[in-house]
Amino acid sequence: MTLSDIERHYGFTYPPLYKQLEHDGMLNVGEYGPAWYQQVYPTLKDRPTLLLHADDFELLSVTAVAQALDELADPDDYRQIDPALRFIPFAQTGAGDHYCFFASGQQDADLPVVLLWHDQEEAQHLARNLxxxxxxxxxxxxxxxxxxxxxxxxxxxxxxxxxxxxxxxxxxxxxxxxxxxxxxxxxxxxxxxxxxxxxxxxxxxxxxxxxxxxxxxxxxxxxxxxxxxxxxxx
Structure with missing residues (x-):
C-alpha cells in the first residue's frame, strides 16, 4: 500500500511536503515489532527519518495508517468520533494518541496538525500545517x-x-x-x-x-x- 492508495481509498489528499518526505525516504521506518529497536533503529539513527529522535513520536507505516483510519471510522470504536470530523493519522505517541492531519479544518493550502487524545475525547491543535x-x-x-x-x-x-x-x-x-x-x-x-x-x-x-x-x-x-x-x- 502507498500514500496514493490511501488518498484514493479514503478520498484525501496529502500535503505536498508529506509526499516529498515519502519520495525522499523520510517515512521509511519499517514495521514496528519486538526487535525494531535492536534491528531497524541502528540502520536509521545516523540518517534520521522523520522526527526519529523526537520525544514520544512514532511514525506510522502506510499499512498502520490504513488500519488506524478504519478504526477511527468504525461506528463501534470506543472513541465514537463524529463522522463529520476527518482525522488522518500519521504518527502516534507511546500511549496511543495519534498525530493527525485534520482534513475538516483545512484552510486553503494549510492542513492543520492535531493530536487526537484517545482517552479524553478531545483533539488538540498543534500547528497550522506540516x-x-x-x-x-x-x-x-x-x-x-x-x-x-x-x-x-x-x-x-x-x-x-x-x-x-x-x-x-x-x-x-x-x-x-x-x-x-x-x-x-x-x-x-x-x-x-x-x-x-x-x-x-x-x-x-x-x-x-x-x-x-x-x-x-x-x-x-x-x-x-x-x-x-x-x-x-x-
Missing amino acids: ADFLFLMLLQSMADQDTYNEVSDEEFREQLEKTMGTHARYLTARQAEVLQALLARDIIDYDVALPKGRTEAHRGLLTDMELASLRAELIAYDKYDDCFAYGAAG
Missing part, C-alpha cells in the same frame, strides 16, 4: 534532553545534529538559521513552572519560555494548544 509542525517538534527536541533515559550531553547533541542533517532541507532559511544557532549553544538546566507554584527540572539548548517566543515569532497559530471535542455527541 511544515510548521516539523519546526515545532524540532524546537521541542532541542529544549528537552531525555534525562529520564540518561541520554548524555554528547548523545543529545549528536542526535540533534544528525536530525538537522536530514531535516534542514524541509525548513525555511530562517527556521534553519534559528535551529543551527541553537545547536551552537551550551546545554543548560532550567525549571518549567507548573500549577500551584510547583516547578519541573528540564535540560536542553533553550528554555520553555524561549521556545514559546520562537513559536509565536516564526510559526504563529491562533489555535495553538486549543482543544475541541471530537465525539459524535460532543
Whole structure:
C-alpha cells in the first residue's frame, strides 16, 4: 500500500511536503515489532527519518495508517468520533494518541496538525500545517534532553545534529538559521513552572519560555494548544 492508495481509498489528499518526505525516504521506518529497536533503529539513527529522535513520536507505516483510519471510522470504536470530523493519522505517541492531519479544518493550502487524545475525547491543535509542525517538534527536541533515559550531553547533541542533517532541507532559511544557532549553544538546566507554584527540572539548548517566543515569532497559530471535542455527541 502507498500514500496514493490511501488518498484514493479514503478520498484525501496529502500535503505536498508529506509526499516529498515519502519520495525522499523520510517515512521509511519499517514495521514496528519486538526487535525494531535492536534491528531497524541502528540502520536509521545516523540518517534520521522523520522526527526519529523526537520525544514520544512514532511514525506510522502506510499499512498502520490504513488500519488506524478504519478504526477511527468504525461506528463501534470506543472513541465514537463524529463522522463529520476527518482525522488522518500519521504518527502516534507511546500511549496511543495519534498525530493527525485534520482534513475538516483545512484552510486553503494549510492542513492543520492535531493530536487526537484517545482517552479524553478531545483533539488538540498543534500547528497550522506540516511544515510548521516539523519546526515545532524540532524546537521541542532541542529544549528537552531525555534525562529520564540518561541520554548524555554528547548523545543529545549528536542526535540533534544528525536530525538537522536530514531535516534542514524541509525548513525555511530562517527556521534553519534559528535551529543551527541553537545547536551552537551550551546545554543548560532550567525549571518549567507548573500549577500551584510547583516547578519541573528540564535540560536542553533553550528554555520553555524561549521556545514559546520562537513559536509565536516564526510559526504563529491562533489555535495553538486549543482543544475541541471530537465525539459524535460532543
